[in-house]
Amino acid sequence: MSEDQPSILFRLDPRSGVAPYRQLVDQVRQAVETGRLRGGDQLPSVREVVTQVTINPNTVHRAYRELEHLALAEGRLGLGTFITENPEVHATEAGNTELSRQLQLWAQRARTAGLDEDDMLELLRRILSRDERVLS
Amino acid sequence: MTWMAWRLQRSVYLFFVAVGLILIAYAILNGLHIEAVRHQWLGQPCHGGNGFASKYQAFCQAQNNEYLNAVGSGVYVHWIAVLPTTVLGLLLGANTVAGEVDRNTVRTAWTQSITRGRWFMTKVAVGLGSLALLAIPLCVTISWWLSASEWTPRLSTNGFTYAGWMPLATGVFAFAVATVVGTILRRPGWTVAVGAAVMVLIPWVMQTDVRTNLVPLRSTTLSVSPITKGDVTVGAPTGMAPANAWVIFSGYVPVGHGNTLPTWGQETPWLNAAMRCPSNVTSPNGYAACLRKLGLHDVELYVTDNRYWELQFLEGSLYLAGAALLLGASLLLVRRTRS
């Protein structure tokens, strides 16, 4: 792979309704699935992506972090982000996304508001018990 | 920022420099011409001795006319310093704040990394400095012209305001007026209009009301000496103020009145009373006796020519002090204003 050519050319569709970071993640996943990207290939740097596509650099960071969570890529300090050897591409995120994503965000907000884990669990317990009373 | 202040005023200023050079050339040529004609007129054969022989009558009449024409041509020259400096002062002052507010460039200027104070002071310093550079040669030229042409005594109303360093002082004042008016009105066109009105009014007030109070006045009492030739006796006035003095008041005041300028209310009844006396030309003794009986005498209140620079300094300083106050007010407004 030549130094000058980026390993993947990202495209962004601002009207698709899909969040930009997810579009990047999906494009990398697809490239790995089809074999265009292989284990050990370097993903373009944040700066390079920003010249390819009109996108917020933070979004690129986020996409790369997500790829790391999905074990598709790994960051090597000082060198960049690389596709992991033997990347496993999971099937599209299961239906639990809706709930778990919302919960994740709610937990983030609660933490910022100063609730600790016990507070959050207590709140959840109270809500659940209220629901049960309504239903029963 | 210094370069910037210069760059913003460059075209206007260079235009005025060009105009100034033309005016200086014109004044120098005109002054030399008047001087030459006057020397001719005052030399032989028309002057020197006791009048001129009748055979030179037509020639001397022509020379007299030439002299009068030459002097007449100078009627516009005395403006060459005060008009450009005042107009340039107004234009530069209007562009200090109003011009930039009107074109919204203050939104660029006031968001660079310098304070509004520094922005303002730099523009003012460059404006005033360049104004002075233009004004000085103009002042020197007009002062020379005034003495070469003898067009009017330098302490006269016209001579004083338009020469010496007054054009510089009034130019600086005009700059300050336009700057502060511009800061308030925010439109350069209106600023120049209002500034021009102020620059007509203030100097007029200065020369009629203020200048007369800046230095102590001297007085001299006029008397009438009878001269008899044959059986005709006429009165010739003596004791007038020295030549080139600025005679501020010539009229009747009570004996022992002192050197203060009488007000219009005071002056009128004394004048009316003295007017009922016999003429000082045809019956000088009767005139003198009548005045004595009324307890009045005929005086001139004046300022001597040797006070010229003192007066220039005082009046000029008033303008400069006024300019400093106005510029200070402008600075305060600029620091507070919204764009």
Add this chain to the structure above:
Amino acid sequence: MTTPVVETIGLAKRFGRKWGLRDCTLSIPSGKVAALVGPNGAGKSTLLRMAAGLSRPTSGVIRVLGDVPSGNDAPLLKRVGYLDQERPLYRGFRVEEMFRFGEGTNPTWNMTTAHTYIDQLGISLRDRVNSLSGGQQAQVALTMCLAKQPELLILDEPAAELDPVAREDLLRLLMREVAERGTSVVLSTHALGDVGSICDYLVILSHSKVVLHDDLEFVVESHRLLSASSSSTPALPDGVTVIDTRIGSRDVTHLVRLTLPLVEEAWGITEPTLDEIIMAYLRLGTDSASSQAHVSAPSPRGGIS
């Protein structure tokens, strides 16, 4: 917790009898590209000019990078770059003269940056600014902000009046700056398309008031479209605030903001696009019947004014 780049408390600005901005309370965190969205006349320029120190509030407080903005605070002026909606450049100046002005008035000026950007845009240093197109003038004005190397860029409608290519160039230039120097950006726009791809913080102004201010990610994740048939409309679930309602011939759709995770059977749930969310908030503050805010939970924390 780093200092917010722009923080306002009850900020208001009145022009004569008309309010340009009212009850504005927000806190834009550092390191973000924040979009100020709203129609013309909503108060965006008013807010940005106060942030730049060009005008003073009628009431309330504004702080930029922790300091009160003022034209007399040179250290703060150094850290902020401002691009006005009218991009006022000095008529008759050449580009190089604008840069000379910039160099003389900004100690952090980087002339190499300025020259590089101008080169890339195909503008010559010797061009006179009034001979440039509107788009090129905007780019020169933006270059002046960037060459100053500020911590925060305040840009009033930077992409307005630009053709699509110039717009992409300008936004990409901006993103490069953010990528390389970590500059925070607050930009205003009335074109929604800019928002999704480049911004990560959203402030929506409607009728001179702030109706939403939050991380873009959270905004997208915390809004849903609930639809049901109009013949049998179920009760709204807990923890939702209705932002906008559309009543069709056969169904009713609410765009809602979630304050609790949504577990819902009766309503059909879809994700609105960012444009739909923004449009819904822009309609808040009008008197149209479609905007009814039902609060079926305790007041939501932050985010809505």
